[in-house]
Amino acid sequence: MSAQLPACQLLERYYGQAAQLWPIAPPEDPWLIDRSKAMVSDNVSLRGLWEGRDKAAVSPFDVPFVQQAGQVVLFWPKAHQLGIWWLEWLCRMLPENTPVDVVGEHQGGIKRVPKILSGLGMRCDKLDNARRCSLFATRTVAIENPDSAWQRFEALSLTLMSHPGVFGHGKVDEGTQLLLHAVETALEPLPPKALKVLDMGCGDGILSAWLAARGHEVTAVDVSAFAVEACRRTLAANHLSGQVLESDVYSALEGQRFDLIVSNPPFHQEREISYGPSARLIEEAPNHLTGKGQLVLVANAFLPYPGLLERTFGSFETLADNRRFRVYRAKPEDSSKTSVQASKKRR
Template identity: 60%
Template structure:
């Protein structure tokens, strides 16, 4: 099976025997899944896909002991997240473990040279092709705790946990702010509410503070951890699940689903998660239950809402974002 993504096509042509190596935060690519390596990722959808094929897959938030032959880190769009992965690997794996770092030139992979140098790790360029570059190094002990990447900030009277791997890192997103401004008039004072795509936990914490029975879900393990920390920091309760939209979520119904769904996978536009959120919402709502979501104004969600609910209304539109409300009849 041939590699599908440019970064994997670059790896495919290497002489290195990657059997027994650990793929860290990779893209979805069937060539990787067919290779004899393990997966380390915070992406629930990717973890599930590997496990369904019988592959070894683990999260950085689990307690597995790892001792791979080597590590391939796929450099992410968010450089601070890439730096966190490096610190985590240096803290958790044996010093001297071979490390390859690969990424797209447009995504800033060449910055890795300076990052590794700042950590006291040597580096050499191995190859470049398909507008991607591959660098080689070895892991070593670094006197920086990966947990130092976790920070907090204040918004809407709440303390929010933040991490480079979480949407809206360190600030309240303008779309979420617009959605919050509409919720007070729409939501009941009691009932069960689902925050789909919980991010740093701002919506989940706001809902829990209101007294609603709150469940939060995100495909991103960093977001799940951030939401749990946010709820704890504010003395609030809620269930938080690492799941891909509704997959793996118990067959529970809600009085409302609230969401600021993502539409990017790295730099590519991806409507899939939002489409599944909308299409599956009626089955997850009680009669009279409502879906309240915010999205960039240009995104093609009205047709999806019309198809799923038979109608919807726009509660707010500031030309950048729209807040939609659809009710299960």
């Protein structure tokens, strides 16, 4: 088996097929899984791939932390502040002078790594360069400072906690603001009672906190451990309660149904566009909505979600459109009406 992704191809070229690696924040590549002893990732979906091969896979927030065997290889993320956090995390978790290699694509910012390592007081040796990727070697240093990457800010009368790697880090994006306004409008005609709400892809928890502050019973999920921790901290900072879980779309929610599912779903994985999670969000939503429940999501206007909503629910409506973003609403009852109408036509 050969590596598929450029950064992994560089590792295969340098280490060979006898590689025994311990990847940090790795991408999905069968060769890498095969050559790994264990891995660390914030992504619960990726951890599942390693666990499926009976390999240790942990979140950076798991405690106690247990060092694993193999050459440590950090895959440099597109957000360089997140890359710095991973370097500092490795220095806090591993013994001083532990060898660490850093790999990444040139268009992903790996060329900035030597300067970043220098700023952290860490050595830097270039090991290899190919496939428009570079591989550097460094060693951990003693870092006594606590994790200072968390950012606290105020928005919409709420205190929000954010972390590098979380969507919209440090701000409330335009799409989320449009979604909140549309949700408020959509809920106004309903009786003033607590709804069972799912915040799918919770990010820093702005939607969860906004809904919990209005008395709703909130469950929040995200594939990223950074987002899950941020959402938990946001709820705590506002003295609000809610269930927050790591989940690959609905994977942690078997059998649960909600009156309202809200989402600002991502469509990027690093630099690649991916509609897979968003498609699952829409297609599986009827299985997680109550009879009178509703799915409300915001998306960039150019994304092909209307077709998915039409196929899944039979119909949908646009609650808001500012030309850059659109807020869509769909209901299972629309799907059942469409099925009844189709049945009558067949008769």
